[in-house]
Structures are given as C-alpha cells and as structure tokens.
Amino acid sequence: MLDRPGATDLLALAIETLQERLLPHLKGEDKLTGLLIARALTVAQADGSDDHARQHSIADIARLLGTPPAADLPAAKKQLAAAIRAHRFVPGTPEAVRLRDHLLSDTAARLRLVNLKYMAARQRRAESSV
Amino acid sequence: MSILQHRTALIDFIARQSGAKVISLEIEGKLGGGAIQENWALTLELGGGALDGEHRLVLRTDAATGIAESRSRTQEFALIKAAHDAGMTVPEPLWMDDSGTVVGKPFTILRRLSGVAEPRLVLGQIGALADSGEVEEPGEVLVRHLGQEIARLHRVVPERAPASLGFLTPAGDDLIRQRVAEYRHWLDRLPEAQPVLEWALNWIEERAPSVERITLCHRDFRLGNIMIEDGALSGILDFEFAGWSDPDEDLGWFCARCWRFGAYDKEAGGLGSKEAFFAGYAEVSGRRPDPQRVRFWEIVAALRWALIALDQGERCFAGGERKIELALTSLRAIECEYDLLLETEAYDTPPQPSRHKMQKENAAEGEG
Numbered sequence: 001m002l003d004r005p006g007a008t009d010l011l012a013l014a015i016e017t018l019q020e021r022l023l024p025h026l027k028g029e030d031k032l033t034g035l036l037i038a039r040a041l042t043v044a045q046a047d048g049s050d051d052h053a054r055q056h057s058i059a060d061i062a063r064l065l066g067t068p069p070a071a072d073l074p075a076a077k078k079q080l081a082a083a084i085r086a087h088r089f090v091p092g093t094p095e096a097v098r099l100r101d102h103l104l105s106d107t108a109a110r111l112r113l114v115n116l117k118y119m120a121a122r123q124r125r126a127e128s129s130v
Numbered sequence: 131m132s133i134l135q136h137r138t139a140l141i142d143f144i145a146r147q148s149g150a151k152v153i154s155l156e157i158e159g160k161l162g163g164g165a166i167q168e169n170w171a172l173t174l175e176l177g178g179g180a181l182d183g184e185h186r187l188v189l190r191t192d193a194a195t196g197i198a199e200s201r202s203r204t205q206e207f208a209l210i211k212a213a214h215d216a217g218m219t220v221p222e223p224l225w226m227d228d229s230g231t232v233v234g235k236p237f238t239i240l241r242r243l244s245g246v247a248e249p250r251l252v253l254g255q256i257g258a259l260a261d262s263g264e265v266e267e268p269g270e271v272l273v274r275h276l277g278q279e280i281a282r283l284h285r286v287v288p289e290r291a292p293a294s295l296g297f298l299t300p301a302g303d304d305l306i307r308q309r310v311a312e313y314r315h316w317l318d319r320l321p322e323a324q325p326v327l328e329w330a331l332n333w334i335e336e337r338a339p340s341v342e343r344i345t346l347c348h349r350d351f352r353l354g355n356i357m358i359e360d361g362a363l364s365g366i367l368d369f370e371f372a373g374w375s376d377p378d379e380d381l382g383w384f385c386a387r388c389w390r391f392g393a394y395d396k397e398a399g400g401l402g403s404k405e406a407f408f409a410g411y412a413e414v415s416g417r418r419p420d421p422q423r424v425r426f427w428e429i430v431a432a433l434r435w436a437l438i439a440l441d442q443g444e445r446c447f448a449g450g451e452r453k454i455e456l457a458l459t460s461l462r463a464i465e466c467e468y469d470l471l472l473e474t475e476a477y478d479t480p481p482q483p484s485r486h487k488m489q490k491e492n493a494a495e496g497e498g
Contacts, residue, residue, distance in 0.1 A: 036454045043461065074322050081323035084332060085314070091336065100471070103326050107467045114461045121394060122472065 011045045046113040053109050060102050064095075133157060133170050133189060136233040140189075143232045144239075147225040150179030161188065162248075167203070167370070168193050171242060186244075188221065191237040193451075201370045204228040207238040208294040209369040212346060215292075218282045219365050245359030247367060249391045249400070252358045256401060259361040268361045273402035275363050276356065277410025280384070283366075284377040284415060286346035295346070301374035306338035309430070316437050320444065326467040330433050333474050339423055347375040352389040353399050381411070381419050382427020387469050388435045388462070422477075429473050436466035 005013070018038050026034045054073050061076040062069040065083055070076035083089070089096040111119045133140070134157055141152045158171040170189040176182055190203055201209070207226040214220050221240040228236045246252060259268040288300065301308070310331050317324055317331075348355075349371040357364045383389065384407070390400035398407035404421065412418045443460025445451045 033454070036458060040454055040458060077325055078323040080325045081317075081328045084325055084328040087332065099329070103329055103467075104471045107326055107464065107471060110464045111468050114464055118465050119468065121392075122468070 008045070008049060011041060011048065015041045015045065043114050050109075050113065057106055057109075060106070064099060064102055133168075133191070133233050139232045143227060144174065144176075144225070148176055148179055148181050150176040150181060153177045167191060172239070186242040187224070187239050188242040189233075189237050189239050191233065191235050201372070202228075203236045203238050205297055206369050206372075208292075208297075209346075209372040210238075210240065212286050212292055212295055213283050213348075213366070213369065213372075216282050216285050216346075218279055219363055220369075221365055221367065243357045243359075243365040243367075245357045245364040247354060247357045249353040252353055252356070253391060253393065253400065255358055255361050265361060267402070269396060269402035270406040271402075272358070272361065272363065273398040273407040274410035274413075276351075276384070276399070276401075277407040277412075278414045279363065279366060280348065280351055280377075280380050281411045281414035283348055284345040284380070288344060288374055291346070298373050301341075301344050301376075303341050305341045305344070305376055306334065306430075310335050310338075313433065313437060316441075320440055321448070324436075324440070324463075324467075326470060327433060327436055330429070330467075330470040330474065333470075334426075334430055334433065337426065337477075339426055341376050343377060344374050345377045346372065347377060347380045348372050349375060349379065349383065351380045351384050352386075353391060353401070354389075356399075376427070377415075378419060378423045378427045379430065381407075381424045382429075383431045383434075385424060386428040386431035386435070387473070388432055388466055425473075425477055429470060429477065432466045432469045432473065436463040436470070439463040439466065 015038060018034065018041070023031065023034045023038065058069050058073055058076045061080045065079055067079065070079060084099070089099045108119065137155065137157060140157075141155050144155065145152050153175040154173075155175075156173040158173060161169040161171050168191050170191075172187040172189055174185045174187055176185065190206075192203060204226050207223050210220050210223045214222060221243050224239045224241065226236070226238040227233075230236050246255065256269050256272065259265050265271060286295075291298075313327075313331055317327060348366065348369060350368055351366070355368040356366055384399050385397050385404060387394060390396060393400035396402055397404045404424070408419045408421075439459050439462040442456045443463075446453055446456035446460075
C-alpha cells in the first residue's frame with residue numbers, strides 16, 4: 001500500500017540505524033541480541049525483494065509435476081513433497097535428475113538469502129578438492 | 131516459576147536423599163545454554179553422611195517448552211547413570227525427583243563439571259593450546275579421547291542393560307526403516323512441506339545399510355555437549371536424546387558437517403581427523419569403524435538436525451516461546467538441505483583420482 005517510504009525503504013533504514021547508531025553502544029548479551037535482530041532484518045529484506053525467485057520456483061514445480069502452477073509457493077511445495085513421498089520420481093530416470101536439479105537450485109537460492117558465507121565455504125572446498 | 135522460590139523444599143529434599151544435614155545451599159543462578167532444559171548452579175554444604183563437605187552441583191529441569199524428540203529429566207537421569215557405570219566421563223548423577231512436588235516440576239541433581247561447553251570457546255581453547263606448543267596437536271589428542279569415551283557408552287547393550295533403561299524403545303534390524311517412518315511423521319507435524327527432506331528420506335531408505343549391532347547411543351554427541359577444561363575433556367553432557375541405536379549413528383552425528391562449527395576440514399567434530407577419532411574408538415571397542423557407514427549416518431545426521439532446527443522455529447512461532455534465537459535456528463535447516471543434496475551425490479559417486487594425481491599418472495605412463 002505504501003509507496004515512499006515503502007516496506008523495502010523502511011527495512012533498509014531500520015537495518016542501517018541499528019547497525020550504525022545502536023549496535024556500537026551495545027555490550028555482552030545485548031550486543032548478541034542486537035546482532036540477531038540485524039540478521040533477522042537482513043534476511044527479511046533479502047527475502048522480500050525476491051518475488052521473482054518465488055514465481056520461478058512455482059513454475060518449475062508445475063513443470064516437474066506436469067500440473068498447472070499452484071496458487072502460492074507453500075502449496076506448490078506441498079504438491080511436490082507429496083509426489084516425492086509417493087516415489088513418483090524413479091531413481092535413474094531423467095525426471096529424477098530434473099527433480100534433483102530443481103531441489104539444488106531452489107536450496108541454493110534460499111541459502112544465498114540466509115547464509116552466503118556457508119555456501120561460499122562449501123564451494124571453496126569443492127574447488128580445492130579438484 | 132523460579133527454582134529460587136522453592137529453596138526450603140529443595141533443602142528438605144536434599145537432606146532426605148543424602149541422609150545428611152544441609153549446612154548451606156546457595157542457588158547461584160541459571161546457567162547458559164540448554165534450549166530445551168534449564169540448568170541451575172548450586173553450591174551445597176552437607177554435614178555428616180557419605181557426602182560430608184562442599185559440593186558444586188547442577189539442578190536440571192524442563193524449559194517452558196520442549197521439543198518432540200527429547201526425554202524427561204528422570205529418564206535422562208537413568209541414562210546418565212548407565213553411562214557413568216559404563217566408565218564414560220559424565221557428571222555424577224546424585225538425586226532425582228519425578229513427582230514435581232518439590233520445585234513444581236521434575237528435576238535431577240548432578241555434580242557440576244568445570245570448564246566450558248560452548249563450541250566457540252572450546253575451539254578457542256584448543257587453538258590457544260596448539261599455539262602455545264604445550265601439547266602437540268591438541269585437537270587430535272582430544273578427538274582420540276572422545277573416540278574412546280563414546281566407545282565406552284557403546285559397551286551398554288540391550289541384553290545386559292539395567293532395568294532402569296526399560297523405558298527405551300527396542301531397536302532391531304529395521305532401525306533405519308523405523309527412523310524413516312518417524313521422520314516422515316515428524317515432517318507431517320510441521321506446518322510447511324519440505325521437498326528436500328522428503329527426497330533425502332527416500333535416499334536414506336534406498337541405501338540403508340544393514341544394522342550390525344545395537345548399543346546405547348548418546349544421539350547428540352557433538353561440541354556443545356562436551357565440557358572441556360584447559361583443552362582436555364572434563365565430561366560428556368546432555369543425554370536427553372539417548373537410546374538404543376546403531377553405534378555408527380553417534381560417530382556420524384559427531385562427524386557431520388553441521389557439527390563442525392566452521393572448521394569444515396576437521397571432519398571429527400571440527401576438532402581433528404576422523405583417523406584419530408576412529409583410532410580412539412577402536413582402542414576401547416576393538417572395532418574399527420567403517421568410514422562409508424559413518425558417512426551414511428552423517429547424511430542421516432544432516433536430515434535429523436534439519437528437523438530439529440525446524441522444530442526450534444515452531445517453538446517460537448507456535449509454542450509460545452518468542453525468542454529470536456529459535457526463529458533464526460530454524461533457518462539452519464537450509465544449510466542441512468544443501469549439505470544433504472551435495473553429500474548424497476558425493477556418497478553415490480565413486481571416488482575419482484584427483485586431477486593432480488591423474489596428471490602424475492599420465493606423466494609416469496609417458497615416461498614408461
């Protein structure tokens with residue numbers, strides 16, 4: 001509903017204010033709590049600006065299942081999870097390969113939002129083992 | 131309700147249990163850690179009886195909300211006692227109350243260990259010890275010791291178990307199938323579907339190795355539950371998930387990537403090598419762990435930790451325990467999902483010679 005400042009502007013400003021004006025003055029447990037709040041806000045900010053990825057994931061799941069796109073991402077994931085549990089993707093088939101590719105790209109996209117460092121550490125390790 | 135309000139009832143309880151006069155009881159306050167239970171530090175002075183003198187103790191009781199998989203405090207007491215009797219280094223279990231009438235809920239009293247359990251502090255101690263040069267490879271020394279310790283717990287087998295462990299669910303050849311069913315049920319209780327975890331459960335079901343032995347297992351053996359003082363072990367904590375299982379589950383949990391606290395190259399708990407950990411284990415058990423079986427259980431560990439992490443989020447959003455730490459812990463499940471997808475692929479792919487090794491071999495063939 002709001003245009004300017006909208007949710008994105010306000011979140012960005014809240015994070016900036018927390019990091020620059022509040023966190024430097026906090027100590028001990030309060031500092032830790034402040035850092036956790038900053039992290040929660042940063043994740044929310046990244047997720048909020050990622051609607052394209054959400055739509056992409058819904059479309060990808062619909063392609064995997066051969067069904068019309070679900071109304072939202074939780075509904076799409078519910079359909080996919082049920083199909084996996086029903087063993088609809090037979091190991092060794094192209095469908096199973098496409099499923100794993102989807103799961104990996106979707107998980108990587110979510111991990112990028114919440115912990116880019118973790119992903120980078122894994123990738124560095126994979127490269128160093130080549 | 132705080133333990134502080136029940137001080138008099140607690141003194142009466144201790145006097146009855148110890149058969150001694152309580153000269154003083156200081157409730158020092160709540161200890162950190164323990165998302166599922168509360169730990170209170172006590173200093174007790176007894177007069178007379180077998181325990182005459184001063185004692186540093188910890189009183190453990192349930193937090194406001196628990197998680198689906200955890201055990202009651204009195205069951206945990208029986209488990210710690212079994213571990214203590216098997217020679218494992220654990221806090222000595224002293225007394226328990228399962229009536230809930232003394233402090234308003236069941237509790238146990240154990241001897242308090244010295245040292246630190248917080249993983250970053252433990253890793254800091256080991257790093258400082260390595261830098262000082264006082265101990266050569268202190269991480270390797272510690273994981274070897276931890277291998278010996280967990281092997282001691284695995285001496286407890288169902289056929290010779292004390293009657294006090296009768297509450298444990300029996301486990302058999304179908305252990306992994308049972309676990310898969312239990313984890314699917316767990317998924318069904320979560321508000322959102324988890325396709326990666328469903329996929330991983332199918333993978334686990336398809337590749338489940340045969341279960342060769344069943345022993346008492348800690349089922350949360352990792353940094354965070356290991357108390358260290360000056361770089362050496364002072365005791366193993368938190369038996370709330372313990373039960374009958376394949377002993378390789380403990381080894382896989384300890385070595386799983388999610389429990390290395392950023393020290394990913396140190397495959398044994400972020401502290402040292404699997405070689406040293408397995409060597410310590412073999413010294414006590416006489417059995418050298420099979421690395422591939424342990425890797426299988428590392429994958430099961432990633433799945434189980436993902437479920438526990440999601441449960442922590444539910445404690446915050448549905449359980450009434452509105453803590454930002456719990457909400458952020460639930461995001462750790464995504465790291466586990468990523469691990470599951472990559473580790474299963476690595477498990478399924480036969481090891482390939484490295485590019486460097488292939489180049490060397492090609493050069494050698496060329497020379498021939």
